[in-house]
Amino acid sequence: MNIDQLNTDYGIPGNLTFATGKGGFPMIHIDNGKAKALISVYSGQVLSFQPATETTDLMFLSEKAYYAEGKAIKGGIPICWPWFGPDPEGLNRPSHGFVRNRLWNVLETATTADGATKVILGLKDTEETRGIWPQTFELAIAITVSTTLTVELITRNLGNKSFPLTQAFHTYFQxxxxxxxxxxxxxxxxxxxxxxxxxxxxxxxxxxxxxxxxxxxxxxxxxxxxxxxxxxxxxxxxxxxxxxxxxxxxxxxxxxxxxxxxxxxxxxxxxxxxxxxxxxxxxxxxxxxxxxxxxxxxx
Ligand SMILES: O=P(O)(O)OC[C@H]1O[C@H](O)[C@H](O)[C@@H](O)[C@@H]1O
Missing domain, CATH: 2.70.98.10 (Beta-galactosidase; Chain A, domain 5)
Structure with missing residues (x-):
């Protein structure tokens, strides 16, 4: 992902910027007067959230966290999806699913009517994900940074059969x-x-x-x-x-x-x-x- 292009397409001057973070991952920095937040595009993960009135981050983020392709970042709000915990089918697939350790797409950024900053990241199935989990899907995470933090995970089934889902906001509170x-x-x-x-x-x-x-x-x-x-x-x-x-x-x-x-x-x-x-x-x-x-x- 090209950081300049992300800033051109999705940056919000004075409120939201993209920068290359640890591991070379694109990070979203938000500072909108109501709160500061850090969101990793890799893993679709909030890493930090601190309202302007607070002196301490809401999130714990490990100093020893991995920032590497295929690994989960320890801290903030990892997303467990489409299963929580060990592989429900016992096929040796990764614990907590396969979206907390891959790069997501930036779909939208906006300033809401009440001055909050909203970021929507998403993932769609590919040949590779269908090899892990044979479903056609669209997954989106909508993160709204205001005096409070709102996170919504939206799963869409684009296939012609229903699928079971377990999932989590695996939040590490400091x-x-x-x-x-x-x-x-x-x-x-x-x-x-x-x-x-x-x-x-x-x-x-x-x-x-x-x-x-x-x-x-x-x-x-x-x-x-x-x-x-x-x-x-x-x-x-x-x-x-x-x-x-x-x-x-x-x-x-x-x-x-x-x-x-x-x-x-x-x-x-x-x-x-x-x-x-x-x-x-x-x-x-x-x-x-x-x-x-x-x-x-x-x-
Ligand atoms: O280390 P992780 O794979 O991120 O999992 C960390 C923890 O996640 C959940 O809270 C599970 O209930 C635990 O059993 C697991 O140890």
């Missing part, structure tokens, strides 16, 4: 001190405990993190709040199109074994993922579309 963080809104909700062989359990009280946590919460209907006393902020997560939420923190050992995380990074992030996962499977009909949306605000 937190001040993992030991003091709690997630509110999941009280009395059933979850599958992936750290305990997938056993179904009931959440009692707020979610606190004191060891490895890898859970799929089911039938989630509430807005969620991450309460982070160390950063003196509450992150509100409002979603639509999702009935499940994944909460993930690798804790000490897994974190130390991940080459793209620093050993102590588990103390500085929590993934609270807006998903269609486990039994929350979406069927996308032929000529149909499905929208998964999330809005993040900081209080």
């Amino acid at each position: 937190v001040g001190d993992i030991n003091r963080v709690e997630v509110l809104g999941l009280e009395n909700t059933q979850y599958l405990d992936k750290v305990d062989g997938g056993v179904e359990k009931t959440q009692l009280g707020a979610v606190a993190i004191a060891n490895e946590v890898d859970r799929i919460y089911l039938n989630v209907t509430n807005e969620l709040v991450i309460n982070d006393p160390a950063l003196n902020r509450r992150i509100r997560i409002k979603s639509s199109g999702s009935k499940s939420t994944v909460v993930w923190n690798p804790w000490v050992t897994i974190c130390a074994n991940m080459a793209d995380l620093d050993d102590t990074d588990y103390q500085r992030f929590l993934c609270v993922e807006t998903t269609n996962a486990a039994t929350d499977i979406v069927e996308v009909p032929p000529d149909g579309e499905f929208r998964l949306e999330v809005i993040y605000s900081i209080e």
